[in-house]
Amino acid sequence: QKEVEQNSGPLSVPEGAIASLNCTYSDRVSQSFFWYRQYSGKSPELIMSIYSNGDKEDGRFTAQLNKASQYVSLLIRDSQPSDSATYLCAVETGTASKLTFGTGTRLQVTL
Amino acid sequence: DADVTQTPRNRITKTGKRIMLECSQTKGHDRMYWYRQDPGLGLRLIYYSFDVKDINKGEISDGYSVSRQAQAKFSLSLESAIPNQTALYFCATSDRDRFQETQYFGPGTRLLVL
Numbered sequence: 001q002k003e004v005e006q007n008s009g010p011l012s013v014p015e016g017a018i019a020s021l022n023c024t025y026s027d028r029v030s031q032s033f034f035w036y037r038q039y040s041g042k043s044p045e046l047i048m049s050i051y052s053n054g055d056k057e058d059g060r061f062t063a064q065l066n067k068a069s070q071y072v073s074l075l076i077r078d079s080q081p082s083d084s085a086t087y088l089c090a091v092e093t094g095t096a097s098k099l100t101f102g103t104g105t106r107l108q109v110t111l
Numbered sequence: 112d113a114d115v116t117q118t119p120r121n122r123i124t125k126t127g128k129r130i131m132l133e134c135s136q137t138k139g140h141d142r143m144y145w146y147r148q149d150p151g152l153g154l155r156l157i158y159y160s161f162d163v164k165d166i167n168k169g170e171i172s173d174g175y176s177v178s179r180q181a182q183a184k185f186s187l188s189l190e191s192a193i194p195n196q197t198a199l200y201f202c203a204t205s206d207r208d209r210f211q212e213t214q215y216f217g218p219g220t221r222l223l224v225l
Contacts, residue, residue, distance in 0.1 A: 008151075032211035043201055043216040044154070051211050088154070092212065098169075099214055103153040 003027060004091050006102035014110050019076040021105050023089030026070070032092035033065055033072045037085045038104065044088055048074060079109045114138045115217035117202050123223045124192050132187045132220050134202030142205040143185040144214065145169075145177060147198040154201070160185055192224045 005024050013019045021035075032051045036044035048063040050056045050072065056063045062075040072091075076083055086104040093100045115136045124130050134143065145157040146169075156169030158177040166179055174196060178186045189196055202217040 034213070036216075041199075041219075041221075043219050046213060046215065049211060049213060090214075098156060098159065101154040103151060 003093065003100045004089055004102040006087075006089050006105045008103060009106040010108045011105055012108045012110055013079050015079060015081060017079050019079045019083065019107055019109070021074040021076075021087050021089075021107065022071060023073065023091075023102055024071045025089075025091045025100075027091065027093045027100075028067075028070065030067075030091045030093055033063070034090040034092075034099065035061075035063060035072075035074045036088040036090060036101075037083075038088055039085045047087070076107075079107075081109050081111060083107060084109045115202060115204055115215060117200075117217040117220050119220060120218065121221045123225065125225050126193055128192050130189050130192055130222075132189075132200055132202075132222070134185045134187070134217055136183050136202075136204045136217075138204050138206065138215065139182075140204035140206050140215075141182060142207075142212075143179070144203040144205070145175075145185070145187045146201045146203065147171070147196075148201060148219075149198050157187065189222075189224075194224045197222060197224045 035048045037047050038044045050063040050065045060077045064073045086106045088104045089102040090099040118133045141162050144159045146154045160166045160179045176188045200220045203214045205214045
């Protein structure tokens with residue numbers, strides 16, 4: 001079983017719609033969770049981080065964490081073509097502050 | 112100037128050659144990391160360093176070595192390159208606040224081993 005799982009997609013949403021990206025993780029003691037955006041051939045860029053159960057909002061982005069169910073999600077409101085990218089979920093695991101990454105979900109925002 | 116830089120950005124080498132990828136940062140972070148990224152496999156940790164004297168293997172360290180020359184510099188070496196080391200390599204640094212540790216990535220080095 002993979003430690004961090006994401007649907008590879010592509011997830012296709014029309015411009016202006018809400019995109020919902022999901023991630024599940026296996027390590028129950030994980031404390032911190034991150035969403036990175038990666039354009040093709042570029043480096044991962046931090047979008048959101050969350051460590052408490054519930055929602056955290058930053059502009060058009062909302063991260064949602066449910067530790068009991070071991071999932072974290074990212075909502076993108078008013079999706080724009082520029083949001084088309086691969087979104088990586090990362091989970092801080094173990095005692096050495098290492099991140100374990102999912103393989104990413106590719107998002108396509110269509111006109 | 113970028114906070115995390117990697118050189119070279121692209122490299123083509125031949126099987127059996129030794130090569131070095133370099134990473135420098137101006138963020139003042141103590142912790143640095145090397146990852147490789149392959150299609151369908153995501154980012155995998157090769158080595159990480161919490162300070163100049165603390166270097167640790169990641170999940171896929173075989174065939175690689177590292178050197179932490181200073182707080183700001185962390186180099187990755189492929190002792191004898193092989194074709195399955197063809198990948199995109201990223202250096203990252205991290206900063207810890209009261210609640211969590213956040214990693215920031217360099218621009219990447221695209222390596223092709225023939």
